[in-house]
Amino acid sequence: MLFFLLSHTNTHTFSLSYLLFLRKLSSPEMVEPSFYIGVVGNVISVLVFLSPVETFWKIVRRKSTEEYKSLPYICTLLGSTLWTYYGIVTPGEYLVSTVNGFGALVEFIYVSLFLFYAPRHLKLNTVIVVALLNVFFPIAAIVATRGAFKDEKSRSQSMGFICAGLNIIMYGSPLSAMVSSFLIYCFKINLQKTVVTTKSVKYMPFWLSFFLFLNGAIWGVYATLQHDVFLLVPNGVGFVFGTMQLILYGIYRNAKPVGLSNGSSEIAADEEEGLASRVPLLS
DSSP states (O other): OHHHHHHTSSHHHHHHHHHHHHHHHHOGGGOOHHHHHHHHHHHHHHHHHHTTHHHHHHHHHHTSOTTOOSHHHHHHHHHHHHHHHHHHHSTTOHHHHHHHHHHHHHHHHHHHHHHHHSOHHHHHHHHHHHIIIIIIHHHHHHHHHHHHOOSHHHHHHHHHHHHHHHHHHHTTOOOGGGOOSSSHHHHHHHHHHHHHHHTOSTTSOHHHHHHHHHHHHHHHHHHHHHTOHHHHHHHHHHHHHHHHHHHHHHHHTTSOOOSOOHHHHHHHHHHHHHHHTTGGGGO
């Protein structure tokens, strides 16, 4: 149902944007600076979406989700789905729809693996959260904006407002190992508190924090060039959060850890190892 809505939403607008995209590729003189920035943003965002692959390989190999949490992936799937819709209904934002369409597919795979390997006592709760956030909420948001607004600009602005709000809540959340609260925003605050309390950056995978910092910076520049406030605000917030995380990493990277349990330390070490192994992707 959700993919049907996405594929049949404002097809004319998306087709025109895609044709313009092809024209720009065939005529370099037509390409604006924002296009190149957007392409770079697509590449960085793809790295961000793929960064948990090592974690999920461990989950598949061990046939258990262990202490990893599903909420960050569920929320990222929600955000990617809605940003894909925003890119479709907003003229000229095809680069937003392409990368988030890819992200939605990747996050769908992650969530599916999580549902398959989650312990029995957590599976039902996870299914309920997935149904609410990845099925009901996106459908409700799309149907509501299409029903409430007849013109494309109003639909785009209303969806941009929803997406920006969700991004502000979710941005800057290095995944799995650091999740200990229900809301991603609380999770973000808990991350910094955990790092300061334990004096350990094992809870803060460096490369994912760096990717998110870079991602916020690049998309912030893109949004400025496109005069898109809905992209600018959350990515500006992401850039600030990413900067804060990197500062914390610099302060505590050589500090002696305090009060880490063996189980939590092993999970965090797994996460750091998995993300660090993806460094060659940057070259």
